[in-house]
Amino acid sequence: MDIPVIDLTRYLEIADKLSTDPVKLSGQLVELGPWLGELCKEVSRILRETGALVVKDPRCSADDNDQFIDMMEKYFERPPEFKRLQERPHLHYQVGVTPEGVEVPRSLVDEEMQEALKAMPKEFQPSTPKGPDRKWRYMWRIGPRPLNTRFKELNSEPVIPEGFLEWKETMDSWGHKMISAIEAVAEMAAIGFGLPKDAFTSIMKQGPHLLAPTGSDLGCYGQEGTVFAGYHYDLNFLTIHGRSRFPGLNIWLRNGQKVEVKVPLGCLLIQTGKQIEWLTAGDCIAGMHEVVVTKRTIDAVKLAAEQNRSLWRVSSTLFAHIASDAVLKPLGHFAESPQASKYPPICTGEFVEQELAVINLKGSKGES
Numbered sequence: 001m002d003i004p005v006i007d008l009t010r011y012l013e014i015a016d017k018l019s020t021d022p023v024k025l026s027g028q029l030v031e032l033g034p035w036l037g038e039l040c041k042e043v044s045r046i047l048r049e050t051g052a053l054v055v056k057d058p059r060c061s062a063d064d065n066d067q068f069i070d071m072m073e074k075y076f077e078r079p080p081e082f083k084r085l086q087e088r089p090h091l092h093y094q095v096g097v098t099p100e101g102v103e104v105p106r107s108l109v110d111e112e113m114q115e116a117l118k119a120m121p122k123e124f125q126p127s128t129p130k131g132p133d134r135k136w137r138y139m140w141r142i143g144p145r146p147l148n149t150r151f152k153e154l155n156s157e158p159v160i161p162e163g164f165l166e167w168k169e170t171m172d173s174w175g176h177k178m179i180s181a182i183e184a185v186a187e188m189a190a191i192g193f194g195l196p197k198d199a200f201t202s203i204m205k206q207g208p209h210l211l212a213p214t215g216s217d218l219g220c221y222g223q224e225g226t227v228f229a230g231y232h233y234d235l236n237f238l239t240i241h242g243r244s245r246f247p248g249l250n251i252w253l254r255n256g257q258k259v260e261v262k263v264p265l266g267c268l269l270i271q272t273g274k275q276i277e278w279l280t281a282g283d284c285i286a287g288m289h290e291v292v293v294t295k296r297t298i299d300a301v302k303l304a305a306e307q308n309r310s311l312w313r314v315s316s317t318l319f320a321h322i323a324s325d326a327v328l329k330p331l332g333h334f335a336e337s338p339q340a341s342k343y344p345p346i347c348t349g350e351f352v353e354q355e356l357a358v359i360n361l362k363g364s365k366g367e368s
Contacts, residue, residue, distance in 0.1 A: 044192025051287025076215030105230020129230035151349035324349035
């Protein structure tokens, strides 16, 4: 199955003119013609039904993605002892590098999830990891941070590895472009869900957004079935990825079907996280996914080896968050949902810390 591609171009051309007032916005939707309302409803529908969305944003080019992946391949190829200089476990691994073998897949520690997996049809069951994830990750903050916050460790200063002069410019440039794409999708989804245009983006301001590329060593762990990221959901609001040079990402649709993701050249993949599930009282649920070495991965590895290219699988992942000090609760009409009681109000920073503790990324051992 191919996930539909949403081209953001037409929306971006008129986005700044759209009102945040629901009454005025309703009039604008009529004035601009049916295409806008239909497009926004399509975005919210796809997020609701699949937990994933592929978008084309004219501000985010394939060249931008390639430049970013080129730099991250060089970084992940450096020796472990060099990379560990950027490790910050006392900050829950929320900045700097997280080595392989630290992050524990949710499916290994969540008993309720394990029971649900057993009930799945065999062909839709995820791969079973044998321990912590065999991937490295680098955390880089994107966007301004609050001057006053109860969650300083979730809003710490960035770490720059020595010898990478282009690091800050490349990370910031790609990260800001992907955040811009997320904000456009968040506005469109809000409109599609029948909420004010800025329902999500207003509480994303100064959130602890993380550009968090992963690096998986296919030269070392290139055997079919190797699990780089075990079956899990993301704890943040929305996750966005540029196209990876190696396949291997599987997602699960809301109906339980397992789908191997294929992102077209020049497009971005967006996935729903736990925070949007909270804000919509479960109308939109956090999408489950895994990264595993498949036959297609092995074919791509053989081709890369023949062309003398890097065998590190880099995912240019960015986690967009709701602000740490904002309250996470069902918004607007979702507060009246029969499911709303399952999503009681909680400070977003507290929610994040609880989630990090489960996957071994809080305290002396930690990440997101």
